[in-house]
Amino acid sequence: MLAGGTRSCEPWTFASAKTWLTLLSALALISASWGLRLTKVTIPIYRLRGEMALLECVYELEGDRLYSVKWYKDNEEFYRYVPKANPPQHSYKVEGIRVDHHLSDSVQIFLRSVTLKSSGIYKCEVSAEAPSFASVSGEGRMEVVFPPKEPPRITGGKFGYEWNEWVDLNCTAGKSFPPAAVRWFVSDQPVVKEWLVPRESLVYGPHGLISTVQGLRFRTRPEQFREPGPGGGGESSDRSGETSVGDVRSMRLKCVAVISALYWEGGGGEGGGGGSPGGESAAARARPKGAVAAATPADGPDASPALSPVIDRRESDFVVYASSSGASWGISAYAVLMSSLLVFSSTQRR
Structure with a gap:
């Protein structure tokens, strides 16, 4: 207290300002954690x-x-x-x-x-x-x-091929959304990229269902055909996936169409291709504002498999035969008849 009854005022210091800021920050944190x-x-x-x-x-x-x-x-x-x-x-x-x-x-x-x-x-x-x-x-x-209702369709092939002859096929996946990724296999081995021929996809109806089309083109080689089974007289197969009928060497071509949850991650799933239209990952699109995201397939009646990358998988096989070998090969009527029975097989997994 100064003379004359006046009250002294302490100067505003940096320390006191810092104290007030600390108090205000604490009040803000308390307010944010309540409500x-x-x-x-x-x-x-x-x-x-x-x-x-x-x-x-x-x-x-x-x-x-x-x-x-x-x-x-x-x-x-x-x-x-x-x-x-x-x-x-x-x-x-x-x-x-x-x-x-x-x-x-x-x-x-x-x-x-x-x-x-x-x-x-x-x-x-x-x-x-x-x-x-x-x-x-x-x-x-x-x-x-929207998964496809049928297996992929293989077209353009014939039953018999000579050595060094061009094989030119197309695989058309069933109508679906998103479009299926298509992969080719020769004797259960994925084909090399150079054998693949891009084709234009087919778009159907007002809903925009899509059929993916993938071409396959390569020259046959003797080692691609399997020797007839011991004893002949019918179909035989080995772990390579190749098949023979009677005394005719054969080779199995397979087309697999897959719809994968990875489509929305930009990878297109098995076989590549596809990707979300905006290029944004599913995890990013499902991130809530101010909440913990849990963007996974929900549980409940008819629930999709949780976090399963493969949503739908279908495949078709096409068996072809060696029509000549420079010696005594020739595709027989029996082989043609059997191949017509073996030409397509399909499986589906969800």
Whole structure:
């Protein structure tokens, strides 16, 4: 206290300013850790057409009161949950969206029988009541897969080939979305890149289903054909995948069409090709804002295999025969008859 009753003022120092900044930072951290918080958003990376899809939006109120939970597809609202409304659930008409209200609530929603129109970016938005009026959101992308209904088709070949003769074939995968990656095998061995001939894919209908076409062109060599089995008189095979009929040497050509979850990672899956249209990985597209992402195939009825890279795999075989060898080879009518029975075989794995 100075003379005359005046009060002295301490000068503002750097130390006191630093103390105030520390206090303000601590208050901000306390405020950030209290109140509405989004903890996890789960959007399946893919679902098969006709399956059910489970989407989750997990949050913690931390003292706030829930006002609403809203879901959007490509920025268009299709579902709202307001606990004080009667009824609390309400759906809006959006193409490709059918919400099952019996299985849906404020945390999760079930979409019934997804279609290609169901593909898109899904976002959940959670809002609190007064006085905070806080709002948090998270989003992720889901793709719907339309697998082919038939095995790939091999065309352009013939039953008999001489040595050093050109083999020129095409393999056409069944209509699907995304397009299948196609691989060729000769005697169960992947062919070299130089043998592959790019072909233009076929696009069908308003939904844009695609048939991948991959050509194969190479010259035959004696070692590619298998010697007839001991004793002859029928089909025989060995671990190489080659087949012989009677006394005729033969070779098995195989085309494999695969749809892989790696398509959305930009790799196109088995055999390469494809890739997400935007070049962004599925993990990046499924990253929620302010939440922990869990963009994996959802569990539940008819769930896709979790994290399975192969969604659909189909294959076809084509058996060809050596028509001459400079000595006594000749394709017989018996060989032609048997080859017509062996020409195609297909398998599917999901």
